[in-house]
Amino acid sequence: MKKLALTITAAAAFGLSFSACKRDEPFVIKVGAEKITESALNDKLSVASAEFQKFAATPHGRKHFLDLVVQQSVLIEAAKKAGIEKQAKFKKALEDFKNEQQKQLADYKDGLFMDIYLKEIREKIKASDSDIQNYYNENKSTFENPIAYTVRHILVSDKQTARNAYERLKNGAKFEQVAKEVSKDATARSGGLLGPVKKGALATEFEAAALKLKNNELSEIIETRYGYHIILKVSEQKLPSASFGEAKENIKKILEKDKFDAWFNKEKEALGVKVNYDVPASQNEQQK
Secondary structure, rough: OOHHHHHHHHHHOOOOOOOOOOOOOOOEEOOEEEEEEHHHHHHHHHOHHHHHHHHHHHHHHHHOOOOHHHHHHHHHHHHHHHHHHHOOOHHHHHHHHHHHHHHHHHHHHHHHHHHHHHHHHHHOOOOOOOOOOOOOHHHHHHHHEEEEEEEEEEEEEEEHHHHHHHHHHHHOOOOHHHHHHHHOOOOHOOOOEEEEOOOOOOOOHHHHHHHHHOOOOEEOOEEEEEEEEEEEEEEEEEOOOOOOOHHHHHHHHHHHHHHHHHHHHHHHHHHHHOOOOOOOOOHHHHOO
């Protein structure tokens, strides 16, 4: 049964689109006009599971592997003779695959752009030791009397949805229930509960609004680059004071986040970015 499983695994792994023979390289297998060399076999074996590669390294496994290649090559050649390439379902499947590959390539390219450039940006926005020290000195009271706050919040993409949720809350709806129904944040399932959060950890606009609230007080609609928020203050607590050494890493993150946000907002403005958050997704689909 184990050998059968290996055969099935290998068969699924091999597409058997062998690379052309290298000049003067002897072939191992010949099926019709197709000649399959050792290098071509190695290329295909490299994508198989480690278990099958180990099996194929044994005398018995090598024979089994070569027989499998022969079997698949014969099937492919027979399919070509039968005119499978001309069938509509073959052409459609191939076209679908090409389109998917192009989409994956485009996505990979975009991801590569971001990954490489973000690393370059992080090098440019690194906070220096003097920057960190100055921040600590200028905000010493914050570190000598630090606080953490807990809130419930709702995050939505468009302002109209935010207005509707806000009206429901003002009319007596429970915050937890509205959050579960409309919030797109990961905290929605817990009724929007977030925290305790140390000062400086979240978006500046969000934090400024949260810290102004009294316990159990509801905020107005707050806009950040993530969307539209409604905040309900739950509690605020004092934390032990933090020395410069204890606060240094956190300050570094705050400064670099601020620098990145400033760079990002400048780029958005230069590109003339406009987003109509008030257009529901269903309407976007209809406009396509």
